[in-house]
Amino acid sequence: MQNLPRKIALTLLMAALTGAAAPVLAAGDGGPFAREITARQSLMRLYTFNIGTLVGMAKGEIAYDADTAGTAAANLAALAALNQQGMWPEGSDSFDNDGTRALPEIWDDLAGFEAKRKGLADAAAAYAGQAGTGLDALRVGLGAVGGACGACHKAFRKPE
């Protein structure tokens, strides 16, 4: 009983953080791994947001700006370096869950999956030092980052 006020306070805190915790936590497909699937899809969307800026510059659709390019690449590197603990629980695959394209092969080859994750983290870290140095460097480095994305998707993501 003596923990009750603390528990109420923390429940209120969680609600304050999220507005209403449940809808945010239960986004995704609403299944047992909705929280984890939402988190990893959110991470992918933040990758995409920053890569979209860089691709836009590479294609000439957005004017090249060294600060903006460098910041997008630094954000990408920071995101790719996040520890993804808790995001990939066994059972949260595309075979058993709607709303995810994470193939069961991930859990059959966790070392291979980790190697691909590290491949992106390393490519993004290198790119963070390149994208702000000029448009040619931005374009060249994007190939390595895109290769790292694609290597993981090819092996571990269900085609649409």
Place this chain on the structure above:
Amino acid sequence: MQNLPRKIALTLLMAALTGAAAPVLAAGDGGPFAREITARQSLMRLYTFNIGTLVGMAKGEIAYDADTAGTAAANLAALAALNQQGMWPEGSDSFDNDGTRALPEIWDDLAGFEAKRKGLADAAAAYAGQAGTGLDALRVGLGAVGGACGACHKAFRKPE
């Protein structure tokens, strides 16, 4: 014309990165700022994912583990330190867009908004050094982080 092959290559790259770029980029409410609104909501969901682990430990629903706690807090600090360039274009507020609770007050007081953002970044950075040092420290520090979240929500987020 000579840029065409490059543009095609980059379009294919973007598709490879995202599976099919359009659905990811056009998530959110589908309006003119869907890309930006999706990005900032993705960031909030990653905050929530990590805070959820910490709140779970604080409430005793998840067993305290120093490594897990420290990693969640470090992730939160890294996320809060991201440069949010491009995520808050003028006009992407709750008055003019469905699917966002970002009040127009943000753009009336950008300095105040930035101060709240920095408040969370600072609180999360401090917390990253505390959460892994024990359950009491995890609980105490959570109050400061929650206060920083709530301060911004109270001023700049539309109530549900």
